[in-house]
Structure formats: structure tokens, C-alpha cells
Amino acid sequence: MEKAIITVVGRDQVGIIAHVCQFLSKANINILDISQTILDGYFNMMMIVDMSLAKESFSDVCDQLEDLGNHIGVYIKLQHEDIFNKMHRI
Amino acid sequence: MINLFEVNETNKMIEQENLDVRTITIGISLLDCIDANIDTLCQNIYHKITSVAEHLVETGENIEKKYGIPIVNKRISVTPIGLIGASVCQSTDDFVKIAKTLDRCAKKVGVNFIGGYSAIVSKGMTPAEKLLIQSIPQAMKETELVCSSVNVGSTKTGINMDAVKLIGEIIKETAELTKKQDSIGCAKFVVFCNAPDDNPFMAGAFHGVSEADAIINVGVSGPGVVRKAIQTAKGKDFGELCEIVKKTAFKITRVGQLVAREASAALNIPFGIIDLSLAPTPAVGDSIADCLTEMGLERVGAPGTTAALAILNDQVKKGGVMASSYVGGLSGAFIPVSEDQGMIDAVEAGALTLEKLEAMTCVCSVGLDMIAIPGKTSAKTISGIIADEMAIGMINQKTTAVRIIPVIGKDVGEKVEFGGLLGYAPIMPVNPFSCDEFIDRGGRIPAPIHSFKN
Numbered sequence: 001m002e003k004a005i006i007t008v009v010g011r012d013q014v015g016i017i018a019h020v021c022q023f024l025s026k027a028n029i030n031i032l033d034i035s036q037t038i039l040d041g042y043f044n045m046m047m048i049v050d051m052s053l054a055k056e057s058f059s060d061v062c063d064q065l066e067d068l069g070n071h072i073g074v075y076i077k078l079q080h081e082d083i084f085n086k087m088h089r090i
Numbered sequence: 091m092i093n094l095f096e097v098n099e100t101n102k103m104i105e106q107e108n109l110d111v112r113t114i115t116i117g118i119s120l121l122d123c124i125d126a127n128i129d130t131l132c133q134n135i136y137h138k139i140t141s142v143a144e145h146l147v148e149t150g151e152n153i154e155k156k157y158g159i160p161i162v163n164k165r166i167s168v169t170p171i172g173l174i175g176a177s178v179c180q181s182t183d184d185f186v187k188i189a190k191t192l193d194r195c196a197k198k199v200g201v202n203f204i205g206g207y208s209a210i211v212s213k214g215m216t217p218a219e220k221l222l223i224q225s226i227p228q229a230m231k232e233t234e235l236v237c238s239s240v241n242v243g244s245t246k247t248g249i250n251m252d253a254v255k256l257i258g259e260i261i262k263e264t265a266e267l268t269k270k271q272d273s274i275g276c277a278k279f280v281v282f283c284n285a286p287d288d289n290p291f292m293a294g295a296f297h298g299v300s301e302a303d304a305i306i307n308v309g310v311s312g313p314g315v316v317r318k319a320i321q322t323a324k325g326k327d328f329g330e331l332c333e334i335v336k337k338t339a340f341k342i343t344r345v346g347q348l349v350a351r352e353a354s355a356a357l358n359i360p361f362g363i364i365d366l367s368l369a370p371t372p373a374v375g376d377s378i379a380d381c382l383t384e385m386g387l388e389r390v391g392a393p394g395t396t397a398a399l400a401i402l403n404d405q406v407k408k409g410g411v412m413a414s415s416y417v418g419g420l421s422g423a424f425i426p427v428s429e430d431q432g433m434i435d436a437v438e439a440g441a442l443t444l445e446k447l448e449a450m451t452c453v454c455s456v457g458l459d460m461i462a463i464p465g466k467t468s469a470k471t472i473s474g475i476i477a478d479e480m481a482i483g484m485i486n487q488k489t490t491a492v493r494i495i496p497v498i499g500k501d502v503g504e505k506v507e508f509g510g511l512l513g514y515a516p517i518m519p520v521n522p523f524s525c526d527e528f529i530d531r532g533g534r535i536p537a538p539i540h541s542f543k544n
Contacts, residue, residue, distance in 0.1 A: 005092065005097055035093070035094045046098075048091065048092070059155045079157055083158070084096055085092065086347065087344050088099075088341070
């Protein structure tokens, strides 16, 4: 399993999760966990996904998610989970 | 499992507090390039560097993308050229030829800087090393990305005062030759005491002879993150303050360790060390000075500054050592003036002087760094400043360095603009009294008593 974290931040609106999920489904990326909250009127979501069967490379998926974010007006970032594990776990 | 809070904390560090990995530096040994013909030597050097470091920049960019963290610089350090050119260089021009080859290599592989135009002369100079030192002004003028350093002393050997005297003259000459660009040549040259073999930071990086054929060293950064953490400790006692800085340094270093391991695997080059240095940039908030003022000082330079810096430096090391098994290089807080907006502000407000900076270097990782002084300062006065700083390093068994820029044609009250990561600096006044007779003595300051440990 190759776990990665997707974070989505932006002004709340209809269909943010739908857009992202649709993209992930097409890219053959499996969602393992979703947590989401509204913070000061801002939509804040974190997804843990499995990239091991993804159709495209990590770096391409990164770019495409960024484009999708620009399209729907939110900020989307994809990062390998190791950066968080290393920083927050001994 | 990782939670939203932790993810947000990490990304806030990256996006709002300027957390980055400052540099991935490949150290490359050039010992196997040595030849009796200068042109063959240069060809060997070009071939070796461009093949070993061919994928460095691309690898760095892939890692940036994978973890979503900027890696600001990709650099190369090489074996001190004073050794590599020893058998073949008959003149300063021969050495400059090697410098130009290094410059071409750096441009070919797309790195930001290449370090190692260096000589280790802490006890004495070979004729070749003397030639290399004499070639530094011309080399700094004719190249763009080459950095140079000279180690003139160590705790084990004492201080080579002949070299210190010569370096004073070399700095002046470098300033003259690059005066059209505000003497920027001097920003690419640093003089050391106790220089480490595995430093990934410029201008002082070189690949020591104790190192393997090639090695990956990584320099982390993050003064903005540390400052933000100190902010949360407002009014708390020193115990709690230290705990917070230490924990933050741990987190920063773990990211560096991750990047270093990843780069090492991707390039198939062994991992050397993580350098824990907190390195500021001119970006607002990415400042060591701000960390110190956040502890409760009105300005850097106020009484208490040296103690505050000592705390910062020590806690960064304690947190960092826990996060990585191999720590080396300079590892501490850098206190450059021109590269740190808080430092610049302190100088302009009259809070920070050259003398206070010298005191601060006793407890931080390097020394007098990126300090602009009047162009009229004499070579011997510059040698005197270097001698003081080297003495601090020698006696305290630590690395100290001087990177000072006598800006030709400018005086106290004026500013100098270097651009980019080098920032800008107000010209600082220098003590006007002479040390000429002291510098003219020549010879060597003996090693201190506590160096005899055998």
C-alpha cells in the first residue's frame, strides 16, 4: 500500500467532495479515510488514500489535483504520508 | 493514524512559516581526477561532476513534489582544489582555469552553487595552496557559482597567522575586482577555524579528504517555525521555553532526515549527515533575530542577546540529535546580517554592533557572516577581525567563520544590495584603531593547552 494524504482547503460550496471523489475514482485511487470540518467558514478536508494502483505517477496526480482545485476554486494538495509520520511519530 | 490536526500543523509550517529543506548537497571527491596536465585535469573534473550529479536537480524536484515541501537549493561540494591542483598548477591562472571548469559543471547540472575552491592551511601553506589563495580574487570575479573557503586555524594546530594576514589582502582585492557589483565576490568567500569536512552550506562547503567518493548531506532550516513556536511560550519560564524549541527542532529535522534518505536512495549515493542549522532568509518572519526578540528582547543586540542565542542553539541541537542518527556540518543557528531582516533592522536601529555580533558567535554555530563594512577598511584591520574570530573558534573547540564584505566606494550610513538569498545590508562601522603591528608579526599562534588530549 502506498498511502498519501490529500488536503483540501477553501470557501465552502456544494460538490467539493463529489468533485474530488470522482477524480480519484477515475484515477483508480482508493479512499481509506476522510475527515472534514468547517473552520471559520472554510472547508477543511483531509483524505487518506492508497496510491498503489493509481493509473498515473505520483507527480502527475499532484498536478492534476492542483488543476482540479483551481477549477473549483479550492486549494488541493497531495503529499506522501511519510512527511507526517516522520514529523509527528517517534 | 495521522489526523487532520497533525496534517494542518505540518502544512501550516510549510505554507505560512517558511519551513523548507535548505539544501541537498552532494559531496564529490575529485582525488581520482588528478593529472599532470591541466587540461586533462579539467576534463576529468568536468566528467566526474557532471556524471555523479547529473540527476541531482531532477531528484530534488521529485522529492519536493512527493512531500509537498520546498527544497530551496541543490548544491555540490568538492575536494579542496588546493589539493587537486597541487601537482599541476604553476600559476594563479592555472587555478582560475579549474574554477571556471567548476562553474561550467554547476551550470551544466543546474545547481545553485558549487563549493570547494578551498585550501586547508591551518598549520602551514604548500606553494600550491598559497597560489590558490592568491587566485581567489580573480576566480571570484570570473565565475558565478563557485564558492571559496580557506581554513586558517584549528584547536589542534593553532592559527596560521601568515595565512590570516594574506587573507585580509585577498578579501580587499576580491572586493576591488568585483566593485561594480558592490564587491559581491566577497560574499562567495569565507575563512574558517575548525572547518567541518561535511558542511552542506555555502559559501563554506567542501568535500573533506576523510569522506567517501560521493555523499549526500542535507541542510534543514526553519527559523520561522521556531519563532512561531516560541510565540506560544510567551511568559513561560526557561524550562518550558527550551522544551518547545527542542520539540520543534525535532520535527524540522525529521523532515530533513526523510528528504536525505529519499535523495540517497534515488541517486544511489550514501547518506552522510543532516546539518541542523537554522538558516534564515530575507523573507519576512524567516529570521533568527525574530526568534531572539520573541524570547523577550526589544531588539537583537540588547543585553541578554547572547544568552538567548545560546538557548536557541543548544535546544536546536538537542531536538535535532534525537531526530537523526547522523548529525554533522555546522549544526546550530546562523546569524548572518544581510540574509536576515531582523538583523538588518537591529543594525539600522543602532542596537547591534560588530562587537556584539562577535560575542554572539561564541555561542552559535558559525561566525561573522555577511557583514558589510566600509570599503576603506584596511587589509590588516580585516585580518585583525579574522584573527579574533579564529581565536574564539580555536579556544572554544568550535567552528567559527568570517564572511565579511568591504564594499568599495561605500561607507557607514549607506546600504548594499546583493539580491536573492543574500539580501541587503547596511554598512557597519569598524573599530578605527590599528592592529597593524600585531598582524605584521607573522608566524603561527600555538595550539591551546586543552588541545593536548593524547
